[in-house]
Amino acid sequence: MHKITISGFGGQGVLSLGKFISYSAIEQNLNTSWLPSYGPEMRGGTANCSVIYSDEEIAAPVIDHPDILIAFNEPSLDKFENSVKEGGIIIINSDIVHKKTTRKDVKFYEVPVDTLASAINKRGANVYMLGVLLPIFGGEISEEAAIHAVEHVFESKPKVIPSNIECLKAGIEYMKKNLK
């Protein structure tokens, strides 16, 4: 079970990363909820979503204390870092966020996800980040489930599926090496 807050600028794939996690969770026969921020703040401003997966019934889809925060920009880190559960995880997109967390009681990962993904697929950063998450999830969501989720989301654009799966696998390998 994980409660994940994903936040960044509109257009960074924040909402779709959340959907990838939920689709993967379904492929794994887990319960899941995906709750987006909505409204005018999405255009050019910040977007965030709350994603939960669990093998039990999910009561509240809102998250007050995520155990994982993924910050794609600095305002997101500022806004949410204090809400992260003690002992939780903060991941930043270090291509864009050039500061560290002030929290001492969390695991902090700086992932230059735009740079890493663009070597494979310029638009693959969120799928790369999905890959980064899988080792953190500790096997609760399998690589196969995530691949099925990618295939499902890009069903109407089959051409982009192979490079996205490559991004996913590269993300998994990256985090296997860097997992704290």
Place this chain on the structure above:
Amino acid sequence: MKKLWKGNEAIAEAAVAAGCRYFFGYPITPQNEIPEYLSWRLPEVGGAFIQAESEVSAINMVYGAAAAGARAMTSSSSPGISLKQEGISYIAGAELPCVIVNMMRSGPGLGGIQPAQGDYFQATKGGGHGDYHPIVYAPSTIQEFVDITYNAFDTADKYRTPVMIIGDGMLGQMMEPAEIPPMKDTTSIFQKYNKDEWAACGHSDGKPRIINSLRIEPDENEEFNIRLFKKYEEITKNETRAEEYQLSDAEYVFVAYGSVARICKAAVVELRAQGIKAGLIRPITLYPYPTEVIASAAKSAHVKKFITVEMSMGQMVEDVRLAVNGLKPVEFYGRCGGNVMMPTDLVKYVKEGK
């Protein structure tokens, strides 16, 4: 098979599966995915979608389609639902079946677009003028939205009454796994609900059929009102629904509906983990209201107090007080304006009494 569905889109597909073939609406956030989905989906199944020039127009198109015997629907969000109230009253007065969805946002006035529950009074106490109530459902998960929408058209046809399904921006926008039941056979609906006895469908036995809500003679109109309320008694007897969660030994009982009930459920789990016996009563129908469930909990010795939780300044709490009838304290915890309470807020409230 379970698929990941956005709340609004799941409602739309469940309506199609239920045999709804006509949708009339006007855009407003946060329910836009319902008309957006039906705009392409209804033509696929031989139905029709119309974006009307206003909400007033849309609800009167529903009136017309329902009068002709069709399964018709509209959806909107709070300010748009206000505009539809005259039409809803006319539909209740003409005893026509239809389904109305309200994905509530914050008010009053134009308010904001974030989740709220400030339309409880409007939904359950009539909303429009005159003595009437729509049947009001308040699902709390996407699957429950699907199941209730799927059955709402049957309930509307059975009692010839408008049915309202209320949610909020959170439930409309979020995604969750849900399964859409199989398509209903639309060819048998007319006969099953004896629509050929009353619908103005233009090819009956040649006798004119007048469907309206004008009853100018006081005796005639009083008789109609009495008959309408006999129907509501029957609806109350047959259709009242509520979920009881961890109630059997609960000392602190939350009463909440829709998305807020889920937040209360999470608070119950947390409180029990800390050794505090909390429980939840979740009305699924807001009209008819599950008064008996609450009244019987109020008589239980283990129940110390009720805490009604709403995204409003306190509306349903009045019905909880009526049901509890002074037997136990009834407190209120609310957030409004589009703000949502967190489970930890409720845990703190129960533990510290604030």
